[in-house]
Amino acid sequence: MKYALLERGDSLSHQLSEQFHHLAKERGFIIDKDSPELVISIGGDGTLLQAFHRYEPLLDKVAFVGVHTGHLGFYADWKKDEIDTLLDLMHTSEPQLVQYPLLDIVVTCDEGTTHFVALNEFNLKSVNGTLVAALHINDEPFEVFRGDGIVISTPTGSTAYNKSLGGAVIHPSLEALQIAEIASINNRVYRTLGSSVILPKHHHCDIVTQPTDLLHISVDHLVMQMTGVNSITCSVSDRKVTFARYRPFPFWNRVREAFIGSPKQ
Ligand code: NAP
Numbered sequence: 001m002k003y004a005l006l007e008r009g010d011s012l013s014h015q016l017s018e019q020f021h022h023l024a025k026e027r028g029f030i031i032d033k034d035s036p037e038l039v040i041s042i043g044g045d046g047t048l049l050q051a052f053h054r055y056e057p058l059l060d061k062v063a064f065v066g067v068h069t070g071h072l073g074f075y076a077d078w079k080k081d082e083i084d085t086l087l088d089l090m091h092t093s094e095p096q097l098v099q100y101p102l103l104d105i106v107v108t109c110d111e112g113t114t115h116f117v118a119l120n121e122f123n124l125k126s127v128n129g130t131l132v133a134a135l136h137i138n139d140e141p142f143e144v145f146r147g148d149g150i151v152i153s154t155p156t157g158s159t160a161y162n163k164s165l166g167g168a169v170i171h172p173s174l175e176a177l178q179i180a181e182i183a184s185i186n187n188r189v190y191r192t193l194g195s196s197v198i199l200p201k202h203h204h205c206d207i208v209t210q211p212t213d214l215l216h217i218s219v220d221h222l223v224m225q226m227t228g229v230n231s232i233t234c235s236v237s238d239r240k241v242t243f244a245r246y247r248p249f250p251f252w253n254r255v256r257e258a259f260i261g262s263p264k265q
Contacts, residue, residue: 001090002032006051008043012069016080017042020067023087035061038090038244041076042067045160048075049220052119052241063097063244072258074159075119077249086246095244100172101201102237103154105219109228110211116219117237120157124207124232125149125216127225130185134208135192137199143192147184149216150207152177152234157220159255167196171251175201175236204235 005020007013020040021031039062041051048066055062066076067083078086089095105116116122125131131149135142153162155170158178163169167180180196199205208231209215215226256263 001029001038002036003029003038003040004031004033004036004055005040005042006047006054007041008047008069010043010069012080013042013047016067016069016083019083020087023084024090027087027091029090037062039064040067041065042069043076044068044070045073045075046221048073049119053220053222056117059239059241063095063242065244065246072254074156074254074258075243077254089246093246095246096248098243098245099240100156100243101154101175102239102241103152103157103177104233104235104237105152106233107217107226107229108231108233109226110230111228117239118154118157118219119241120160120220121151121153121162122232122234123149123151123161123216123218124209125182127214127216131213131215132210135179136206136208137197138203139206142205144190145181145184145192145207146190147181147192149182151180151182152205153180159258162196163259165196168198169255170198177205177234177236179205179234199236201236204233207232207234 005017007017039051039055041048067078068076069080103118105122107114130146133145135145151161155172158170162180165180167178176198178196178198184192209229211228215229217224
C-alpha cells in the first residue's frame, strides 16, 4: 500500500503522524507522495481540505482517510487514540470506498476561463462593499442579488459555511449543489428569494457580475481576488472524491455528534 500523509503542523498532529509512519512501516506500507493510493490527513476538516486540493489532479486514483486531533470532523472521523486500530484495519481488511459529489466552478474573464473544483464550497463577495450579481438558473434569469455574498456548496460542504447561513444539511448521496445567500438586501426595491436553493446534477447556475468589480473568491480554504470577471458558472462536477471507510459511521450520526451531541438515555 502506497500512502501520503499531510498533518496540520501542531505538536499533537505531528506526534500522531510520526506514530502513523512507524506503525505503517512495520506493516510494510510505503510512503509515496507523488502517486499514493491512500492520502491520510491528520488534523481536522481544514487539513483534509488542504489534502484534497494537493491531490485533486489524482482524484480518480486516490482515496482519503481523515484523523482528527481536535473535535469530531466531517471528513476526519478517526480519533487521536485510534491510530493503531486504523493501521490494523488498513493492514487486514478492504475498505468500503464511498464517493461524494464535488462542485465545478468556471470563472469566465475576457482573457479566458479558469476552472476550480470544490469539496466544501465556492464563496463570492465583493472587495469594495455590496456584491451586485445577476443569478441565472439553467440560462434563465432568476434574481438580482445585492448583499454580502453568495455561497454555493456541495452536500458534504453543507455542514460547513452553508450551515452557518441557515442552509439545509444535505446527505452526500444526493448529487446536488446548494446556493445560500449571505445577508441579502431585501426591501421594496431589491428582492431575492431569501431561502437557499438546491439544484440537481443536470442543472447549473451562472452568476453575472460587473467586470469592473474587484471580487473576493474562495474555493474551500483557498482565497483569491479577481477583476475582469464576466460570469461564474457552477454545477455538480462529473468527478467525485473517494473516502476509504474501514468502519461504518453514517452521515446522520456525524451530524448528530457534531451539532447535537450523543442522545440522552
Ligand atoms: P477555518 O476558519 O480555520 O475553519 C472553519 C471551520 O469549519 C473549522 O472548524 C473546520 O473544521 C470546519 N469545517 C470545514 N469543513 C467542514 C465541513 N464540511 N463540515 C463541518 N465543518 C467543517 O478554515 P479552514 O480550516 O481553512 O476551512 C475552510 C472552511 O471554513 C471553508 O470551506 C468554509 O466552509 C469554512 N468557513 C466557515 C465560515 C462560517 O461558518 N461562518 C466562514 C468562513 C469559512 P476543523 O476544525 O475540523 O478543521
